[in-house]
Amino acid sequence: MLSDVLSQVAAASRNPMDMLDVAARLLTEHLGDGANIRIVSPDGRVLLPGAARHRKPHAEELSRRLIAESPQGVDEGVGGQVIATGTPYLARHMPPDGQPVAERYRQYIDEVGYGSLIVVPLRSRGRVLGVLTVARDRGSAPYADEDLRFAVEVGERVGLLFDNARLAERDRMHAAMLAHVDAAVVATDLDERITVWNEAAQRLFGWEPHEALGHSTRELLLAAPLPDHDAVRDRVVDEGSAGGRLRLRTREGATFLADVQTSTVRDEAGEPSGFVSVITDLTERLALIDQLQGRAAQQSAVAALGERALESEDPGALLDHAVEVVRDTLGVDLAAMLELEPGGRTFMIRAGVGFEPGIVRSASVPAGWHDTQAGFTFTSREPVITDDAITERRFARSEILARHGIRSGVTVVVQGRGGPHGILGAYSRDVAAFSPDEVTFLQSVANVLGDALDRWSAEMETLRRSLHDALTGLPNRSLVLDRLGHALERAGRSAGGVALLFLDVDHFKHVNDSFGHGAGDELLIQVADRLRHAVRPADTVGRFGGDEFVVLCEDVLDETMAMAIAARLAAVFAQPFALGGDEHHVGASIGIVLRQGEEDAEALLRDADAAMYRAKERGRGRVELFDAGMRDRAEGRVRVETGLRRGIDAGELEVHYQPIADLGSGCVAAVEALVRWRHPERGLLAPSEFIPVAEDTGLIVPLGRRVLEVACLQAAAWTQERAGRPTVPVHVNLAPRQLQDQALVETVAATLAATGAPPEALVLEVTESSLVERGGMREHTLERLRDLGVGLALDDFGTGWSSLAYLARLPITGLKVDRSFVAGMEQGLAPITDAIVRMAFALGLDVVAEGIETEEQLRAVRRLGCGLGQGFLLARPLPAAEATELVVAAEPPFVR
Known part of the structure; x- marks a missing residue:
């Protein structure tokens, strides 16, 4: 019977828990009414349910509930006693005599009706794994010693089978895990002979499992013997683990640096039984670290160069430094900055390191598409890499580079906002010496140089423009x-x-x-x-x-x-x-x-x-x-300009008014506003002493605005005082520079509005010569002024070159015959003056004869039929108060 039970248990031994279930069922069938197997928990504190079988259905349910609600500690009750002593226990009657039983178990025994009990240990390799319990009902014969021996034998064999099955399952799980671990896992015995060799180890080293198992790791894996190998091994045993970097070799003999972490494996007794090592190939990691460190160094070099570029005021020094940075960072043999020479056919090596004497800043390199790598780069505007200059077919090999033994090189464009500044190149005597990261670094250096050269060009252009x-x-x-x-x-x-x-x-x-x-x-x-x-x-x-x-x-x-x-x-x-x-x-x-x-x-x-x-x-x-007299006159002009500029702001300008008489009635027909300067030191100055300076310096524009404002205020006042009588307009002269002022019309309109002067109370006088120059544009300005309602008079008529047709086009309301014609009538100019007056009458213009200084001139003007006259004979320019007396007088003041 025993062999039958054990054979059936062994058949289920691949799954440990299935095996326990088979054992519990067979023991129930052959040795009692119920069987229960419990296993010591991994932490060794409680007994965990393994398997249970009962002939009575309710007994199995009560057993599961009892274990679930109150797990039994390994030091409790009969089970605890068996585990602690390793001695089987037989109770022929239940409850056992002299044996303390917990109340929950006493109730369970009473409900199920068990009469006798056997508890034996599950053993394996000298360890107690749990307990096996079988029981009989009260109506059955109590257990005998023979039953106990049977149970003990089953416990021994089932314990060993369970332990083996559990170890096998663990090994299968470990094998499955190792198969999916990227790192190589190698286990050895204490003599360092390989016992475990996972797939990653096979891929890493190239050895098949059957080739590696049983061989010493010292012979199979180490690239070279370690001087302190035994000491390291002993430290692993003593400390439990150790790790570090070792140089290992593959089946093909290639060596590589690996990270090896080794731990000690101990048996059930806690004694060292072997080692397990996790091996990681560091080749890619170190290459990545080198790449990242290289990138960091390159980025740091570019940043430092950028800072230097911002501070540097010497383009040549920066370019010399830049090629040194390229050489030192990339570890190349030659580095150069090539600048396109005038004509665009050759480059000059503007800066370079590694060249033989006499090359830098003197040698030229052809710039054609197929002439050199630099020319090809300049034309394509893209980075160009040459892996081997000897086999390169896109362009010819540079004579200078060939003379220096250069085999590979990379060139990039130093681009500026207005076009390329040149080519930056790095060259090596090795073949295929440049990576994409190095190309990126070189382009970054070129970008820094391009920005710096742009800045210098802009600064030089700014300086040039400023000078x-x-x-x-x-x-x-x-x-x-x-x-x-x-x-x-x-x-x-x-x-x-x-x-x-x-x-x-x-x-x-x-x-x-x-x-x-x-x-x-x-x-x-x-x-x-x-x-x-x-x-x-x-x-x-x-x-x-x-x-x-x-x-x-x-x-x-x-x-x-x-x-x-x-x-x-x-x-x-x-x-x-x-x-x-x-x-x-x-x-x-x-x-x-x-x-x-x-x-x-x-x-x-x-x-x-x-x-x-x-x-x-x-x-x-x-x-x-x-001569010295010129200096005095020049200094005088400067003093006049300075004083006038101050005087305009300080209100030192005064406006005097010279009446224009109606030669028929003797009344004041109009007045002309004439500016004077009340100089704080020199007194009242005539226009001839400051107007030429004002016209040369442009001060005539603010001066004219001031005169216009004062004149319009006076015109407004006279209009009110002469209410109900004809308006006496005020004539204001406009200098040629004022006619160029684009804001002239707006200024006149604003002044009229601000002073309250009616437009018909203002007549603007312009010279004939100022209208002939740029006539079209000034005609438009005059038309806009007439649209305001002000009068327009042509001053000093006869001194310019106006044609009758041109005069007819002008939107003027009157003209003033120049004083030279009035004065010259006694010397034969009377026919010309007569023609001027007749022409004006034909055009419907008011005519004023200027410069009447004698009685004979007055009579001659009257004979011509000229109705308006102005001159010292009639009245000199007067201050506003005196002019007001004439303007508002009830009786005509100029009756002759």
């Missing part, structure tokens, strides 16, 4: 003054001569206003070009704005040499200038100053300017040498 005239490209005032300062320093050391010539283009304003700014700009460009070719290469020609040019000449010994230079400059104006298909003649007024002593640049320039103004005053087209 050169935008229109002509000539040096501007700042650069001329700088060069003049250096020239004076050199002359002071060598007692040499310096001449400064200040040139103003005569009649430029006429060209600019008559034919537009485009024609004026083209004229200035042509003048600049002619002047450049008229002087020596070492001389400086500059433009100060407008139509003013300056020529600086060194080594000019005397006035004769200076005058000869001026003659050459004046000669460039002898030929006409072609502007828009037409030829135009202009001249130049030239002022010359020679260095006399310790003058500074500003003083010399001021004196040359004064000489030029003297030339213009004497009739234009002249050359004047500076």
Whole structure:
């Protein structure tokens, strides 16, 4: 019977729990009414249910419930006694005599009705794994010693079979896990002979399992003997584990660095039985670490180069440093920055390291598509890698690189915003020496250089623009003054001569206003070009704005040499200038100053300017040498300008009014507003002392606005005082510069609105010559002014070149015959004056005769039928209070 039971148990031994279930069933059938097997838990604290069988169905349910609700500790009751002593237990009667039984088990025994009990240990390899219990009902014969021996034998054999099955299952689980572990797992005995060899180990080392098992790891796996091998082995045994890096070898003999973590395996008694090692190939990890470290080093190098580029003011030094960074970071033999030379056919090696002497900054490299790798890169605008220059077919091998033994290289474009600056290259004597990361690094360096070169180019262009005239490209005032300062320093050391010539283009304003700014700009460009070719290469020609040019000449010994230079400059104006298909003649007024002593640049320039103004005053087209009197006049002009600028803001301007008489009735027909300057030191100044300066400096525009405002306020006041009587309009002169003011119409409209003056109380006077220049645009301005309702009068008529047809087109309401015609009527100009008056009448214009100073002139004007007159004979310009008396007088003040 025993052999039958054991054979059936063994048949189920592949699954440990199934085996216990078979054992419990067979024991119930052959040895009692119920059997129960419990296993010591892994932590050794309680007995866990293994298998249970009972003939009575309710007994099995009660047993499971009891175990689930109250697990039995390994030191409790009879089971605990058996585990502790390893001695079988036989109770012929239940409950056993003298044996304490827990109340829950006593109730269970009573309910099930068990009468006798056997409890034996499950043993394996000297260890107690659990207990096997069989029981009989009270109605059955009690257990005998023979039953106990049978149960003990079954317990011994079942324990061993269970333990083996459990170990086998564990081995299967370990094998399954090892098969799916990426790392190589190698187990050995204490002599380091291989006992376990997983699939990862086979893939890593190349040995099949049957080839590896049983062989020593020292012989099979180590690349070289370890000097302290035995000491390491003993440390693993003592400490339980150890790890580190070892160089191992594969079946093919290739070596690699691996991380090896080894632990000691112990048997049931706790004694060392072998070792298990987890082996990880570090080749890819180390390569990745090297790659990441390389990238970090490259990124750090690029960042440092970028910081240096932002701080550097020397492009050459930065390029030299950049090629050194490329060489040191990539570990290459040569590195170079190639700059495209003028003409685009060759590169110059602008910066380089590793080259033989005499190459950098002197050697040229062909830039064609197929000529060199640099040319191919420049044309394709893409990074280019050469793995082996000898077998390269896309382009020819560089002679310079071949002479240095270069086999591989990578080149990238140094790109700028306006196009490529050049090519950056790294070269090696090894074949296929460059990785994608290294290409990226080189391109990053090139990008830093491209940005830096762009910045320097922009700064140089900004500097150039700040020192050169935008229109002509000539040096501007700042650069001329700088060069003049250096020239004076050199002359002071060598007692040499310096001449400064200040040139103003005569009649430029006429060209600019008559034919537009485009024609004026083209004229200035042509003048600049002619002047450049008229002087020596070492001389400086500059433009100060407008139509003013300056020529600086060194080594000019005397006035004769200076005058000869001026003659050459004046000669460039002898030929006409072609502007828009037409030829135009202009001249130049030239002022010359020679260095006399310790003058500074500003003083010399001021004196040359004064000489030029003297030339213009004497009739234009002249050359004047500076003298001290010119300086006094120039300084006077500066004082007038400074004072006038202050006086306008300080309210020092006064408006006087000269009546215009109705020669028939003797009444005041109108008044002309004439400005005076109440100078705080010099008293009341006439217009001739400050108006020319105001017109030259542009102060005429704010001055004119002030006069217009005061005149309109006075016109508004007179209109109120003369309520019910005809309006006496106020004539206000507009200078040519005011007509150029784009805000003129808006200014007049705003002034009328602000002062309350009615539009018919204002007449704006413009000169004939100012309308002839740029007539079309100014006609439009006059039309807009007439739309406001103000009157328009043509002043100084007869001094310009107006045709009758042109005059008829103008939206004017009157004209003033120039005083020269009035004064000349006694000398034969009466027919011309008569023609002017008749023409004006034909056009429906009011006519004012200016400059009536004698009784004979008054009678002549009346004979011509001219109804309005103005002049000292009738009334001088008067302050507002005195003019008011005439304007509001009840009786005509000019009855003659």
